[in-house]
Amino acid sequence: MTPPFRAALAHMRTQEIVHIARLCQEYPDAISLCFGESDLPTPAVVREAAELAMAQGKTTYADRRGIAPLRQAIQDYHRRTHSLELAPDRISATSSGMTSIMISLQCLVEPGDNVVVVAPIWPNIVIAVESMGATVRFVALEADAGVWSLDLNRVEAECDDRTRAIFVATPNNPTGWTMTADEQRDLLALARRKHTWVIADEVYNRIVYDGSVATPSFLEVAEDDDALFVVQSFSKTWSMTGWRLGWLVHPAGLVHQVGNLSAINSTGSATFIQHAGVAAIQHGEPFVTEMRARCTLGAQTVADAFKGHDRIMAPEVPASFYSFFRIEGAAENPLAYAEDIVRRAGVGIAPGTAFGPGFEGYYRVCFAQDPKRLEVALSRLTAAV
Numbered sequence: 001m002t003p004p005f006r007a008a009l010a011h012m013r014t015q016e017i018v019h020i021a022r023l024c025q026e027y028p029d030a031i032s033l034c035f036g037e038s039d040l041p042t043p044a045v046v047r048e049a050a051e052l053a054m055a056q057g058k059t060t061y062a063d064r065r066g067i068a069p070l071r072q073a074i075q076d077y078h079r080r081t082h083s084l085e086l087a088p089d090r091i092s093a094t095s096s097g098m099t100s101i102m103i104s105l106q107c108l109v110e111p112g113d114n115v116v117v118v119a120p121i122w123p124n125i126v127i128a129v130e131s132m133g134a135t136v137r138f139v140a141l142e143a144d145a146g147v148w149s150l151d152l153n154r155v156e157a158e159c160d161d162r163t164r165a166i167f168v169a170t171p172n173n174p175t176g177w178t179m180t181a182d183e184q185r186d187l188l189a190l191a192r193r194k195h196t197w198v199i200a201d202e203v204y205n206r207i208v209y210d211g212s213v214a215t216p217s218f219l220e221v222a223e224d225d226d227a228l229f230v231v232q233s234f235s236k237t238w239s240m241t242g243w244r245l246g247w248l249v250h251p252a253g254l255v256h257q258v259g260n261l262s263a264i265n266s267t268g269s270a271t272f273i274q275h276a277g278v279a280a281i282q283h284g285e286p287f288v289t290e291m292r293a294r295c296t297l298g299a300q301t302v303a304d305a306f307k308g309h310d311r312i313m314a315p316e317v318p319a320s321f322y323s324f325f326r327i328e329g330a331a332e333n334p335l336a337y338a339e340d341i342v343r344r345a346g347v348g349i350a351p352g353t354a355f356g357p358g359f360e361g362y363y364r365v366c367f368a369q370d371p372k373r374l375e376v377a378l379s380r381l382t383a384a385v
Contacts, residue, residue, distance in 0.1 A: 006133075008111075008130055008131055008132070008133045009131065011130075012127055012130065012131075013123070013126070013127065014335075015123065015354075016123070016335050016338075016350065016351050016353060016354040017034050017035065017123065017350045017354050019335070020032075020034045020335075020338050020339070020342060020348050020349070020350060020351070021034050021035055021348060023339060023342050023343075023348070024342055024348040027342060027343070027346055029346050030342055030346040030347065030348060031346060031347055031348065031373060031376065031377040031380075032347075032348035033347065033348055033349060033350075033365040033366050033367070033369065033374075033377055034338075034348040034349055034350040034364070034365070034366070035366060036122075036173060036236070036241075036321075036322070036366055037235070037236075037239070037241040037366070037368070038236075038239050038291065038294065038295075038321065038366075038368035038369065039368070039369050039370055039373070040239045040287075040290070040291060040294060040368070041239065042238065042239050042240050042243070043238060043239070043280070043284055043286075043287040045279050045280075045283045045284060045287075046238060046240065046276045046277075046279050046280045046284060047276070048279075049275050049276045049278065049279030050272050050273060050275065050276035052275075053271065053272035053275035053276070054272045058271045058272050058275060059270070059271060059272055060271060061267065061268075061271070062268050062269075062271040062274060063259075063268070064259045064260070064262045064263040064267070064268050065091075065092040065093060065255070065258065065259045065262060065268075066091075066092060066093025066094075066247070066268065066269075066274060067093070067271060067274045067275070069274075069275070069278050070093050070274045070275075070277050070278050071088060071091050071092075071093060072088075073277070073278045073281040073282060074091050074093065074232075074247050074281065075088060075091055076281070077281045078219065078249075081205075081206070081213050081214045082214060082217050082219065082220055083220075084217075084219055084220065086219070086249060087224070087252055089252040089255045090224070090249050090250060090251065090252050090255075091247060091248075091249055092247060092248050092250065092255070092258045092259065092262060093245070093246070093247045093268070093269065093274060093277070094245075094246045094247060094248055094262055094266075094268070094269070095244050095245065095246070095262075095265070095266040095268055095269040096233060096235070096244045096245065096246045096266075096269075097201070097203050097231050097232065097233030097235060097246040098124060098128075098246075099244075099246060099262070099265055099266055100229075100231040100232070100233075100246050100247065100248035101124075101125065101128055101199065101201070101231055102128055102261075102265060103248060103258055103261045103262060103265065104165070104197075104199045104229040104231065104248065104250075105128055105129060105132050105134075105165070105199075106132070106261050106265075107229075107250075107254060107257060107258070107261070108164045108165050108197055109129065109132045109133075109134045109164050109165070110132075110133070110134070110164075111132070111133030111134065112133065112134070112162060113132075113133075113134040113135075113162050113163070113164045114134055114135045114136070114137050114160070114162050114163050114164070115129045115134055115135075115136055115137070115163070115164060115165045115166070115167055115199075116137045116139060116155060116158045116159055116163055116165070116166045116167070117129070117136050117137065117138055117139070117166075117167045117168075117356070118139055118141065118150060118155070118166075118167065118168045118169070118172070119138045119139065119140050119141065119355060119356030119357075119358070119359075120140070120141065120172070120174055120175060120324065120352065120355030120356050120359050120362070121138075121167070121169060121172075121173070121355055121356055122169065122173045122174075122201075122355070123354050123355060125167060125169075125201075126356070129167075134164070137158040137163075138356050138357060138358070139151075139154050139155050139158055140356070140358050140359075141172070141175060141177055143175075143315045143326075146313070146314075146315045146316055147315060147316060148172070148175045148176075148177035148315055149177070150177070150179075150183070152183070152186055152187060152190060155187070155190060156190050156193075156194065159190075159194040159196060163194060163196045164196060164197060165196060165197040165198065165199050166187065166190075166191055166196060166197070166198050166199070167199045167201070168187065168198065168199075168200055168201070169200075169201035169202075169203070169204075170184075170200065170201070170202060170205075170215065170216075171202075171204040171205060171207070171208070171215055171318070171319035171320040172320065173201075173203075173204065173320055173322060174320075174322045174324040174350070174352075174355055174364040175315065175317075175320075175322070175324045176204075176316075176317040176318055176319045176320040176322060176323075176324070177318070178208070178215045178216070178318050178319045179216065180216060181216040181220065181221055184216060184217075184218050184220075184221050185221045188218065188221065188222055188226060188228070191227060192226075192227075196227065197227040197228065197229065198218065198226075198227065198228050198229070199228075199229045199231065200217075200218045200228065200229070200230045200231065201231045202215070202217055202218070202230055202231065202232055203231065203232060203233045203235070203236055203246075204236055204319055204320040204321070205217065205232075205319075206236075206237045206288055206291075206292070207236060207237070207291065207292060207295050207319055207320055207321055207368075208292075208318070208319040209292075209295075209296055209299065209317070209318060209319065210318065215319055217230065218230055219249060224251075224252070225251055225252075225253070226251075227251070228249075228250075228251070229248060229249070229250050230248070230249040230250075231246070231248060232246055232247045232248070232249070233245070233246035233247075234246060234277055234280055236321070237280075237284075237288055237291065238280040238284050238287060238288070238291075239287070239291065240276075240277075240280065243269075243273050243276065243277075244269060244273070245269045245273050245274065245276075245277050291368070294368060294369075294371075295321040295367065295368050297371055298321065298367030298368055298369060298371070298374055299317050299321075299323070299367055301367065301371060301374050301375060301378065302314065302317075302323045302365065302367050302374075302378065305375075305378035305379070305381075305382055306323075306325060306378075306382070309382055309385070310328075311327055311328040311329065311330075311385050312325055312326070312327055312328075312382070312385060313325060313326045313328070314326075321366055321367055321368035322364050322365065322366055322367070323364070323365050323367060324352065324355075324362055324363070324364050325362065325363060325364075325365075326352075326361050326362050326363075327361060327362075327363060327385055328361070329361075330361050330363075330385075331360040331361030332360075334351035334352060334353045334360050334361065334362075334363070335351050335353065337351070338350070338351045338363065341381065341384055341385075344384050345380040345381055345383070345384035346380055347377045347380050347381045347384070349363045349364065349365050349381065350363060350364040350365070351363060352364065365377075365378075365381075
């Protein structure tokens with residue numbers, strides 16, 4: 001008889017986004033908009049840097065916190081985008097944004113603890129918390145008059161003496177909701193009162209539509225020794241989803257713990273990929289402009305397609321590359337409805353239930369796509385709805 005495995009793993013939720021994406025593969029003409037990635041290829045300067053690094057034999061183990069040129073480039077990047085001067089011991093390169101999240105949780109969470117999570121949220125966050133033997137306490141954003149907002153009083157009400165962290169993605173996946181600097185100050189003050197940490201996912205901070213270089217960062221309003229982790233990734237900004245490279249900004253006092261956890265989680269990213277990351281930061285700004293232009297057009301294309309539709313309500317999108325919209329009458333069985341859209345219309349949309357409780361009837365599409373392909377998909381979707 002097989003020995004039992006951990007109870008925390010027995011009830012892992014179904015990955016609904018993956019399920020819909022796999023269903024799309026059964027229909028050759030289907031257009032999947034359910035994954036969070038652009039169809040723009042990784043910029044040539046990044047690919048060429050990886051090829052050169054491999055040719056030079058840079059394929060051996062690297063420092064567990066990342067090669068020195070990459071950590072220096074990340075330091076320079078924060079200086080350029082947010083006018084920040086971060087100490088080198090606060091920056092660690094990781095093998096993905098998700099690895100950064102896991103390291104943060106591994107530093108904080110024990111079985112029986114809880115993490116307050118601002119929802120809707122990327123489903124991997126919930127799975128990560130539960131895999132640590134902790135529980136998630138959701139605080140839902142509210143869509144009032146087509147604009148998402150967060151009630152910090154509700155966040156505070158969910159915190160107790162076993163709350164180890166408040167997790168917030170800003171810009172948010174899937175809504176695009178973004179915290180202001182004042183809201184970030186207020187959340188940090190709340191965390192200090194409750195003697196808990198903040199884990200801030202800022203992965204989409206360059207995909208913003210108000211003309212800013214980047215959205216506000218917690219690092220701009222926090223003290224150096226605040227109980228704060230800030231998660232970043234190369235995946236979205238430079239279209240490097242398959243490369244598996246990210247970074248984590250953490251208190252300097254955790255430098256050795258973060259390095260050790262990085263070593264046991266993945267031994268770090270491949271060295272040649274880290275050199276590609278240097279190239280992305282140093283030479284990839286034209287691509288960031290191109291990505292933002294594509295997403296700006298995508299956001300407008302979605303808004304035009306949904307405008308005036310009698311069954312679709314789509315809040316505005318200030319940042320990120322998603323639309324999280326509600327379809328009237330499609331809340332009873334959201335996964336089955338998304339399956340039906342694939343079969344009838346040949347379009348993959350992610351059900352809102354993948355992003356936390358209370359979002360039945362909501363669905364997410366990624367609009368960082370070729371404009372013509374996106375128009376075809378949205379035309380099929382609106383007709384099917």
